[in-house]
Amino acid sequence: MATARTQIPASVIGITKQNGQTRPAGLRSGLQPEMVFSASQKESSIPHTSGGIRFGDDWKKALHLPQKDTRVRTSDVTATKGNEFEDYCLKRELLMGIFEMGWEKPSPIQEESIPIALSGRDILARAKNGTGKSGAYLIPLLERIDLKKDHIQAIVMVPTRELALQVSQICINMSRHMGGVKVMATTGGTNLKDDIMRLDETVHVVIATPGRLLDLMKKGVAKADKVHMMVMDEADKLLSQDFVVIIEEIIGFLDKNRQILLYSATFPITVQKFMSKHLKKPYEINLMDELTLKGITQYYAYVTERQKVHCLNTLFSRLQINQSIIFCNSTQRVELLAKKITQLGYSCFYIHAKMMQEYRNRVFHDFRNGLCRNLVCTDLFTRGIDIQAVNVVINFDFPKNAETYLHRIGRSGRFGHLGLAINLITSDDRFNLKAIEDQLVTDIKPIPGSIDKSLYVAEFHSINHEEEDEKEALFGAP
Structure with a gap:
C-alpha cells in the first residue's frame, strides 16, 4: 500500500x-516505496538456476552489470587476500545479485566476515565506515534463508529509519534472483497497522529500528522464536543508553541458539559488557589499524x-x-x-x-x-x-x-x-x-x-x- x-x-x-x-x-x-518487498516482484530477464540455466552455461553473460567504476580506490577496500565471492560456495542466484550490485570482489571486512558468519558463529567486527559492512552481513544472511519456511528467519537492527531503508534496498536488490525472499523494513514514525497486516503474510527478513520491533514482538505479531540470525549494524549506537534496554528485551524473544553479529566502527565499553553476556565465543574482527x-x-x-x-x-x-x-x-x-x-x-x-x-x-x-x-x-x-x-x-x-x-x-x-x-x-x-x-x-x-x-x-x-x-x-x- x-x-x-x-x-x-x-x-x-x-x-x-x-x-x-x-x-x-x-x-x-x-516517497519511499512500500515497506514489504519481494525480490520476485522485480522483473528479471535472467532465468533461475532451476529454470533455464543449465550446468555448463556461462550464466555471467546474462547479467545486467552496472557501468564499471574506474575511480581510484584506497587500500581500505583493496588490501584483500585475493578471494572471490564464488570462493564462498554461495547460491548462484545470490551471486547474480551481488555482481549486479557492481560488487566485483569482496572487501577486507567481507573477506573476514562472510565465511565465519556462514559457519553460524557469533561475530564482533570493527571496520571503518564505508568499507562494505552491509555486504559483510547481508550476503551470509541471504545465503542462509530457506524459502520453504514461511517465518521470520533473520533480523537486522539499525539505529535510524534512513539506514533501515538503505539496508532494506540493498537486501532487496541482492536477492532479486533468489525466487521470493520477502524483506520488510519497519521503523517508528510509520503506520503500525500497516506493519501488522504485512506480518500477517510471509516475511523472511526484518530490518528495523529497536523501538518498533519490540512493539511488534510484544503484540505477538513479529514472532521471533525461530530467528536464527540477528545483526546489529552501528552496534555502538544500538548499545548506548538510548537503546540498550530495548535491545535486551528483544533478545529475550529470540531462540537461545540464535547467532548474533555486531558491526561498528567504534566499540565503547558497553559493547564489551553486552558481548560477554549474550555472545558465545565470538569471532573478533578488527580492521581498524587507523x-x-x-x-x-x-x-x-x-x-x-x-x-x-x-x-x-x-x-x-x-x-x-x-x-x-x-x-x-x-x-x-x-x-x-x-x-x-x-x-x-x-x-x-x-x-x-x-x-x-x-x-x-x-x-x-x-x-x-x-x-x-x-x-x-x-x-x-x-x-x-x-x-x-x-x-x-x-x-x-x-x-x-x-x-x-x-x-x-x-x-x-x-x-x-x-x-x-x-x-x-x-x-x-x-x-x-x-x-x-x-x-x-x-x-x-x-x-x-x-x-x-x-x-x-x-x-x-x-x-x-x-x-x-x-x-x-x-x-x-x-
Missing part, C-alpha cells in the same frame, strides 16, 4: 533554488562565528562539489543555514530529527537520487548513510566528540574513494580540535589557498558520450 502524496511546505522540508526560483525539496519525486578513511583529506579553517557563512560561500565557489553534506549542531541552525544557502543562490535541502517522518523520507530519497547538490543536517545523518556522490563534508559547527566527528566525515570517501572534510573552527573549538586529532591519531591541516582537485574529485575514464551523460545525470555538471 503506497503512501499518499501530500503537499509539503518549503519551510518544513527543505529549500532548493534553481533558475532563480525557490522550490520545496522533493516535489519531483514520490580510525579515519585513507581517502579523506581533512582541513580546518579558523574563522569567527560571523565569518562562517562567507567562508562557506567561498568554498562553494572554489570547490568542485559533486554533492556535499553540511553538519550543524542544532535543528534551529540547520534551518537557518539552509535558508541562507538558498539566498546565496545554491540548491539546498535540509533534514533533522524533528521533521515529520514522511518529509524526512522524501528529502533522503531525493538527495540520494541527485536532485540537489547540498544537504544541511544534524547528526541524524552520521550513521551508515551511503551516498556515493558525496565527495565533500563540511562541519559548519564542529562536533563535540571524536566519535561524532569520525562518523560525520565518513559520509564522504565511501568504499575507498576520495573525499574532503572541511571544519569551520572558532576560538571556542580550538582545544576540541586538538583533542579529536589526538584521539583519532589523525592530522587535520590548515586549509590552503587552493585545494588540489585530485584529492577529492574522482576521475572517470569514460568510453563514450553516453557514459558522460550518465555521469553528469548522477553527479551534476561540473
Whole structure:
C-alpha cells in the first residue's frame, strides 16, 4: 500500500533554488516505496538456476552489470587476500545479485566476515565506515534463508529509519534472483497497522529500528522464536543508553541458539559488557589499524562565528562539489543555514530529527537520487548513510566528540574513494580540535589557498558520450 502524496511546505522540508526560483525539496519525486518487498516482484530477464540455466552455461553473460567504476580506490577496500565471492560456495542466484550490485570482489571486512558468519558463529567486527559492512552481513544472511519456511528467519537492527531503508534496498536488490525472499523494513514514525497486516503474510527478513520491533514482538505479531540470525549494524549506537534496554528485551524473544553479529566502527565499553553476556565465543574482527578513511583529506579553517557563512560561500565557489553534506549542531541552525544557502543562490535541502517522518523520507530519497547538490543536517545523518556522490563534508559547527566527528566525515570517501572534510573552527573549538586529532591519531591541516582537485574529485575514464551523460545525470555538471 503506497503512501499518499501530500503537499509539503518549503519551510518544513527543505529549500532548493534553481533558475532563480525557490522550490520545496522533493516535489519531483514520490516517497519511499512500500515497506514489504519481494525480490520476485522485480522483473528479471535472467532465468533461475532451476529454470533455464543449465550446468555448463556461462550464466555471467546474462547479467545486467552496472557501468564499471574506474575511480581510484584506497587500500581500505583493496588490501584483500585475493578471494572471490564464488570462493564462498554461495547460491548462484545470490551471486547474480551481488555482481549486479557492481560488487566485483569482496572487501577486507567481507573477506573476514562472510565465511565465519556462514559457519553460524557469533561475530564482533570493527571496520571503518564505508568499507562494505552491509555486504559483510547481508550476503551470509541471504545465503542462509530457506524459502520453504514461511517465518521470520533473520533480523537486522539499525539505529535510524534512513539506514533501515538503505539496508532494506540493498537486501532487496541482492536477492532479486533468489525466487521470493520477502524483506520488510519497519521503523517508528510509520503506520503500525500497516506493519501488522504485512506480518500477517510471509516475511523472511526484518530490518528495523529497536523501538518498533519490540512493539511488534510484544503484540505477538513479529514472532521471533525461530530467528536464527540477528545483526546489529552501528552496534555502538544500538548499545548506548538510548537503546540498550530495548535491545535486551528483544533478545529475550529470540531462540537461545540464535547467532548474533555486531558491526561498528567504534566499540565503547558497553559493547564489551553486552558481548560477554549474550555472545558465545565470538569471532573478533578488527580492521581498524587507523580510525579515519585513507581517502579523506581533512582541513580546518579558523574563522569567527560571523565569518562562517562567507567562508562557506567561498568554498562553494572554489570547490568542485559533486554533492556535499553540511553538519550543524542544532535543528534551529540547520534551518537557518539552509535558508541562507538558498539566498546565496545554491540548491539546498535540509533534514533533522524533528521533521515529520514522511518529509524526512522524501528529502533522503531525493538527495540520494541527485536532485540537489547540498544537504544541511544534524547528526541524524552520521550513521551508515551511503551516498556515493558525496565527495565533500563540511562541519559548519564542529562536533563535540571524536566519535561524532569520525562518523560525520565518513559520509564522504565511501568504499575507498576520495573525499574532503572541511571544519569551520572558532576560538571556542580550538582545544576540541586538538583533542579529536589526538584521539583519532589523525592530522587535520590548515586549509590552503587552493585545494588540489585530485584529492577529492574522482576521475572517470569514460568510453563514450553516453557514459558522460550518465555521469553528469548522477553527479551534476561540473
